[in-house]
Amino acid sequence: MMIEEKFFPDRERLVQALANDCASKLQQGIKEQGQASFLVSGGSTPEPVYRELSKRPLPWSDITVALVDERWVDKTESGSNHAFIEKSLLQNAAAEAPFLGMKTPHASAAEGEADCERAYSELPRPFDVCILGMGSDGHTASLFPHAEGLEQALNTNGSQLCKAINAKQSEVTGSHTERMTLTLAAILQSRDIKLLITGEEKLKVYREALLGSDELEMPIRSILKQGHKAVTVYWAP
Known part of the structure; x- marks a missing residue:
């Protein structure tokens, strides 16, 4: 498996390291292609990373920020990843970045x-950096266990980038079961895939995912076990 683990003694050091790594890869993309793309996930775990990155003096107007997934809610409603990214990442220097919801x-x-497919197909590829999280149920992006649409979303033979998902309602999904997500095929078009997890519970879920093979049960396995693209796992207690 092509997995590199970067484990840190505390979250402050993780945040600095991940922000540094993202900034470096985005700058490299701009140097090589004249522009870069940054795929971002919602959630409280990456929020301090985004806040740190927003202050970095990068050429943000050349970096397109795009969502990895979204709840099917307007950005005025709670749970909107669009609104979350605007408040956390698209501030300070990063307010200049073009954003695709x-x-x-x-x-x-x-x-x-x-x-959604049309809009994402216009993004420059390969994507430079993709930040993923993982739920206690083993989901990543909006690739939820046994969700309606999951099998199509995990199909790497197709060219589809975006897939509508209807998750089975759980404590993790909350009431918003209807989602849009990048497909596995889209995520694997990223040069750099970063999986960000914190806490002992998530570490246990991550290790369980590595041991099994059923991707419909724990969709994070589709990322960890695909064998084509390296995945860097960032963890702190």
Whole structure:
């Protein structure tokens, strides 16, 4: 498996290291291509990383920030990753970055899928950096265990970048089961895949994922075990 583990004694050091790594890779992308793309996940875990990155004097107007996944809610509603990224990352120096969200005006994610696909297909590829998280149920992005649409989203033979998902409601999903997510095929078009987890519970889930093989049960396995792209795992207690 192509996994590098970067484990830190505390979250402060993890935040600095991950912000440094992201900044370096984004600068490299700009140097080589004249622009860079940064795929970002929501959640409280990456928030301090985004806040730190937002202060870095990068050429942000050349870095397109795009969501890895989104709950099918307007950005005025709680749970919107769009609103979260605007408040955490697109501040300070990073306020200049172009931003691509996933939520369209359509009533359902399934109806918005084609528009989302069109928008994401215009992003420069390969993507430079993709930040993923992981839930206690073994989901990543909005690739939820046994969700409606999951098998298509994990199909790496297709060219589809975005997939509408309907998750089975759980404590992890909350009431927002309807989502849009990048597919596994899209995530694997990233030069640099970073999985960010914190705490002993998530470490246990991560280790359980490494031991098994059922990707529909724990979709994070599709990232960890794909064998084509290196994945760097960042963890702190």
